[in-house]
Amino acid sequence: MHAMRRCPRLETFLNGGNGNLSALSLMPRVRTTLVGPQKNAQHGWHVHPVVHGDVMELMGDRSNQDPAEIKNYCPNVRSLWSGIKHFAYPISVIPFARHQGRGSVFNSVGEKTVLTYANIFEAHADEFPDAVAIACGDVEVTWSQYDEHAARLAAAFEINGLGEHSKVGMFMYNCPEYLITQYAAFKNRVTPVNVNYRYLDDELLYLLDNADCEALVFHSSLGDRIQRIAHRLPKLRLLIEVLDSSSAGVIGAIPWESVLDDHDPATRIVRGVDDLYMLYTGGTTGMPKGVMYPMGSFTEGFLGFYTNSAGLPAITSIEGVTALAKMIHTGSGQPVGMPCCPLMHGTGVWLGALVPHLMAGKVVLLEGQSFDAAEMFRVVEHHGVGTLIIVGDAFARPMVQALKQQSDTGTPFDTSAVKMIMSTGAMFSSDIKAEIFEYMPTTVVMDILGSSEGGMGQTMATKANINTTAKFGAMPNTKVINFETGKEVVAGSGEQGMVGVSGSGVPIGYYKDPEKSDRTFRSFDGVRYSFPGDMAVVEADGTITLLGRGSNCINTAGEKVFPEEVEEAVKTHDVVADCLVFGIPDERFGQRVVGVASVNPGERIPTGEEVIAYTKTKLSSYKVPKQLVFVTTVPRAPNGKADYGTARTLFEEAQGSSQS
Known part of the structure; x- marks a missing residue:
């Protein structure tokens, strides 16, 4: 008693x-x-x-x-x-009291563990130790292994002097080690930094230096780039090499397996809601920027996204998360999600990994370094994937082709487990959705309007109700503001404005860039908003129709290409005097990078292919123009500003002439 x-x-x-x-x-x-x-x-x-x-x-x-x-x-x-x-x-x-031992979710008497990803993951490892957390090819990592490997890596970080707000870069293709590294950073209050595996030397040097990375975990196949720039990064003190298809060879790097073997798991520590999370953008409005979030509101934001999407009440405790996860596992079974896009981008790591892992789900990764829709559907069948995460038409079109080809053989893919396809980061056309539904009639498509700086809207489509392309239901805390009038756009007026989102999920700002932060994260009617740059109109029914970025950013297959960076690279060619780069519609990739250029007086006019080949030595392949047309003079206004409208016309005329 x-x-x-x-x-x-x-x-x-x-x-x-x-x-x-x-x-x-x-x-x-x-x-x-x-x-x-x-x-x-x-x-x-x-x-x-x-x-x-x-x-x-x-x-x-x-x-x-x-x-x-x-x-x-x-x-x-x-x-x-x-x-x-x-x-x-x-x-x-x-x-109200502290549990003793490994399974504790309490910090001290009367002090409850804060709601952060590391604390949630540790609770899941205790509650679901034998459930699979990550699957990739023949490799399966259980939740207990996920926690132990991350704890061993966290110990290596600590021994090498990494602590609160230190930065660790993740320069890898999709693999279990990517997610383990991120979890290890969360454990030790270290900030993980996503690094685009397509970056070449100068781009890579810029990001690692800008982020102040003290450690880097990388695939050995990417090691040659690290070898060439590591000596120029004085803060970089720890290199960990994950062996993939290439042999190890970076001087001073420690093999991944050795790091895990040589370190005992780090002790679980007290963490705070103000621990720093950061995601580097794809360079939408200039060079890549680190978008900073406090870990507490970042975690609560995605937990709210999960519960709101499922029609569940809000959850504000570790115990609540665990209870809901147990209910889901017991009822409908463990959630299984597959990021078809790279984990180095927000779409992949946020929707594809962090969201399913909130409920102790299984994240299934594709082994290939490029998207293969047929491979994806075979893996879907094997693992019973319930949610696919893609980036618009660039992924959806190959999916339709693979579904059709397999159906024509008389043995269609079994996609019955797929209950939802989530897409963000690029346009997902309504006609492509319709084709998806022909082969996957019970699937629901969630199309999300969002960016690294916040989520602003979403829409749901089914076979019976396919929404208009680029039309979204606004989030409750979303507004469209006309900054010329200083007022909110009136629904049904046709007036254009910039989409902004408020609330606890608004980032702190951009890392080491207060000016850019002030332009993007600003107040309206006394409320702080994030304005990533998306222009839209508000329809009479309250939905918003996206018009595109206010800048000239090019979105090709979900990758963001900033024209000025490409233009500068092209202009380093010996004979090129000037250049303008822009995007044109592309059936598969959404947009294709093309441009016009002129040569210095007296110089021979090279072929577009020649300059394109040269540019490939300077930039990642996705940034390089697919077509380049030479004109007498690159169009600019008297003040020197680029005239992209005229440049586009010149390009189209040249294309028309070549085809006639």
Whole structure:
């Protein structure tokens, strides 16, 4: 029989008084039962706070009470609001004492572990140790292995002097080691930095230097680039090499396997909501920038995305996340997601990995370094993938082709497990969605309007209801602002504005770039918004139609190409005097990079192919123009500003002449 003990301050807090949660810390660390009920006189409902060992349950006695309403009465109670179905149904569970041992989710008496990815993952490793966390080819990593490997890597970071806000670069193709490195960084309060594996020497040097990377985990097939630039990065103190198809060879690098073998798992530590998360952009409006988020709001934002999409109430505790994950695993089974796009981009790592891992899901990775739709569908069949994450038409078109070709053989792919296709980062055309539904009629498509700087809208499509291309339902905290008038765009007016999103998910800013931060993250009517640069109109029904980026950024297969960077590279050719680069529509990739150029007086005019080949030695292949036309003079305004409209016309005329 447990001893019973009253806690008046706690009861006062729970039932409408001025108490606070510090009462939890007054609880003795013994098995205790807190008696009740206590009546809230103003609202006419009762709460029974009952403590059993290390947890406290709040019991409500009104069967018709709305949990959200009760939450408003006690807004400071962090809990899992699971609803009141009958008398004495648990409304919430609040920890008040520290568990001992590896499975602890409490920091100290009265101090609950904060809601961050590392803390959630550790709880999942304890609750679902044998469930598969990552699958890639023949390799499967269970949740206990995921946690242990990350803890060993975290120990290596700590021994090498990496701690809070230190940076570790991840220069890898999709692989389990990428996600393990990210988790290890989360564990040690280190900031993971995504590095585009397409970057060549100068691009790579810029990003690693700009990010202040002190460690780098990389694939050995990319090691030659590291070897050439490492001596120019004085802050880089730790190189860890993941062996893939090429042999190791970077001087001073430690093999991945040795790092795991030589270090015991790091002890779990206390972490904070202000730990830094950072994702480098693809250079949409200039050179790549590190978008900074506080880890607490970053985690809560994706947890909110998950629960909102599933029509579930908000969850604000580790215990709540674990309880929901257990319910999902027991009911519909473990979530299985597949990022078909690179983990180095936000779409892949956020929607493809961090979202399914919130519920202790399995993340299935493709082995190939480029997208193969037929391979993808074979892996979908093998693992029973429930959610596919893609980047618009560049992935959807090959998927349609693979589905058609396989169907024509008489043995179509089994896609019955795929309940949802999630897409963001590039246009997903309505006609391509329709073709997808012909082969996958029960699948739902979620098309998301978002960027590294925040999510702004989404739309759902089914076989029976296919939405218009580039039309999205706005999030509750999304506005379209006309900065010329300083007012919000009026629905149905046809007026154009810039899409902005507010709320706790707005980033801190860009790393080491306060001026760019001030332009992108600014206030409207006293509220701070993120304005990544997307232009749109608001339709009469309240939906928003995306017009594109205000800048001349080119989006090719989800990769962002900044024209001025390409133009400068082309102009380093000996005979090129000037150049303008832009995107034109492309059936598969959304946009294709092309351009016009002129030569210095008296110089011979080279072929476009010759200059393109030269540019490939300077830039990543996706940035290089696919076509280049030479003109007498590159069009510019008197003030020197580029005239992209005329340049595009000149290119189209040249193409027409060559085809006639």
